Amino acid sequence: MANEVFCRSFQAAMKAGNYFMGYRTPQLVAAGPGSVKKLPFAIKQQGVNNILLVTDEGLLKLGLPSRLTEALEKTNVRYTLFSDVQPNPTDLNVEAGLELYKQNNCEGIVAFGGGSPMDCAKGIAARLAHPNKTIPQLQGILKVHKRIVPFWAVPTTSGTGSETTVAAVLTEAATHHKASINDPAILPKYAVLDPELTVGLPPFITATTGMDALCHAVEAYTNQTYNTSVENTMAKDAVRLIHDWLYVAYQDGSDLKAREKMQYAAFYAGRAFTRGCVGYVHAVGHTLGGLYGVAHGLAMSVILPHVMRQFGPAVYDRLADLADVCGLPGTDKQKKAENFIAWIEDMKIKMGLPAGFDCIRKEDYEQIWKWADAEANPLYPVPVIWQKEDFYHLLDTLREAHY
Numbered sequence: 380m381a382n383e384v385f386c387r388s389f390q391a392a393m394k395a396g397n398y399f400m401g402y403r404t405p406q407l408v409a410a411g412p413g414s415v416k417k418l419p420f421a422i423k424q425q426g427v428n429n430i431l432l433v434t435d436e437g438l439l440k441l442g443l444p445s446r447l448t449e450a451l452e453k454t455n456v457r458y459t460l461f462s463d464v465q466p467n468p469t470d471l472n473v474e475a476g477l478e479l480y481k482q483n484n485c486e487g488i489v490a491f492g493g494g495s496p497m498d499c500a501k502g503i504a505a506r507l508a509h510p511n512k513t514i515p516q517l518q519g520i521l522k523v524h525k526r527i528v529p530f531w532a533v534p535t536t537s538g539t540g541s542e543t544t545v546a547a548v549l550t551e552a553a554t555h556h557k558a559s560i561n562d563p564a565i566l567p568k569y570a571v572l573d574p575e576l577t578v579g580l581p582p583f584i585t586a587t588t589g590m591d592a593l594c595h596a597v598e599a600y601t602n603q604t605y606n607t608s609v610e611n612t613m614a615k616d617a618v619r620l621i622h623d624w625l626y627v628a629y630q631d632g633s634d635l636k637a638r639e640k641m642q643y644a645a646f647y648a649g650r651a652f653t654r655g656c657v658g659y660v661h662a663v664g665h666t667l668g669g670l671y672g673v674a675h676g677l678a679m680s681v682i683l684p685h686v687m688r689q690f691g692p693a694v695y696d697r698l699a700d701l702a703d704v705c706g707l708p709g710t711d712k713q714k715k716a717e718n719f720i721a722w723i724e725d726m727k728i729k730m731g732l733p734a735g736f737d738c739i740r741k742e743d744y745e746q747i748w749k750w751a752d753a754e755a756n757p758l759y760p761v762p763v764i765w766q767k768e769d770f771y772h773l774l775d776t777l778r779e780a781h782y
């Protein structure tokens with residue numbers, strides 16, 4: 380059971396500690412259409428000539444990494460391709476990539492893909508820094524705490540913001556437990572935002588990954604405790620960009636302006652939650668990813684409005700701010716908050732996303748609660764601290780939800 384006094388005391392100490400964490404925003408070594416081709420020069424500039432390129436099979440089949448590998452060849456940067464990364468990547472994926480890195484004497488890592496390859500690559504970097512620890516031993520807060528190898532992140536989805544976060548979310552294959560490494564040491568130093576890489580994202584993945592970014596911004600903004608004005612501004616900017624551009628990108632994937640706006644939305648939202656933290660949407664969503672293989676963005680899309688509604692009056696002020704940012708109407712804070720949640724649900728319907736999940740099994744409630752509670756409490760400064768029955772209530776809502 381989460382103890383309210385303990386959680387809030389922990390968070391007060393963490394708030395003070397956060398001022399010494401050295402959160403930073405990655406340097407954008409290149410940005411704009413076609414900019415990935417400039418990355419090899421930036422790699423060479425750092426004196427690195429041999430990299431591990433971490434991506435996934437789906438991207439390889441689409442031929443997307445070839446835009447980078449051709450440029451690497453022209454610039455004489457050697458690379459070893461590692462694409463054995465599954466969605467909801469596991470510790471075993473990390474170990475396989477680590478072996479390749481060592482066998483080929485690589486000097487740095489380029490993570491090329493969505494959150495799955497980026498997080499797997501961060502896991503490889505964390506393991507290189509700690510050769511004698513396993514991924515489960517590195518999960519939690521501040522367990523890496525050592526300089527990692529040179530690392531460049533190239534996102535091809537606009538959702539996780541992993542290119543700008545302290546997190547790497549990895550599943551332990553043996554137990555299906557999905558959990559995060561959280562450490563500023565794995566926050567990428569360099570990133571490339573090339574919107575052309577996201578043009579081929581199918582509408583469903585555009586929708587779910589975009590909702591993941593929304594979730595980061597909304598959870599970071601409603602959490603409050605750890606935020607400074609930097610995180611609050613970034614969260615609001617991200618919400619405004621998603622309000623204005625996600626549906627445009629969903630309808631016309633080739634709209635480069637919409638793709639570019641969504642890349643920045645994911646980037647800002649990632650930066651916002653890297654200090655502000657996420658909340659129960661993520662804590663519960665991760666368990667559904669680990670237990671049932673539900674894609675992260677889909678889990679976020681489904682759970683977000685239900686959690687915000689269950690928080691009730693505790694989030695009216697904050698959600699009213701976000702409604703204002705989006706230009707949504709409302710005569711008072713409660714009305715605005717309700718309109719903000721209604722906008723999220725309206726977007727879900729327009730993009731063909733489900734209201735709930737029928738995969739959740741009652742016999743798993745206890746495990747889901749234990750994992751979600753352990754992830755969120757006391758670290759995430761959520762607006763209302765939930766007990767077991769609150770988690771069970773959410774799970775009931777998710778099972779019964781329909782439009």
Ligand SMILES: NC(=O)c1ccc[n+]([C@@H]2O[C@H](COP(=O)([O-])OP(=O)(O)OC[C@H]3O[C@@H](n4cnc5c(N)ncnc54)[C@H](O)[C@@H]3O)[C@@H](O)[C@H]2O)c1
Pocket residue numbers: 435436437438441443465466467468492493494495496498535536538539540541544545546547548576577578579580581584588591668675676
């Ligand atoms: N590190 C963090 O801060 C953080 C934050 C949120 C989520 N996550 C984690 O990230 C993972 C999810 O990442 P994701 O949502 O980006 O999805 P993903 O990386 O799993 O990719 C989903 C699918 O989209 C395909 N894809 C990726 N880019 C594409 C493109 N440009 N065109 C066509 N297809 C493309 C992939 O091949 C894959 O099949 C989860 O494990 C989640 O827990 C991490």
Ligand SMILES: [Fe+2]
Pocket residue numbers: 539591592594595661675679
């Ligand atoms: Fe997320």
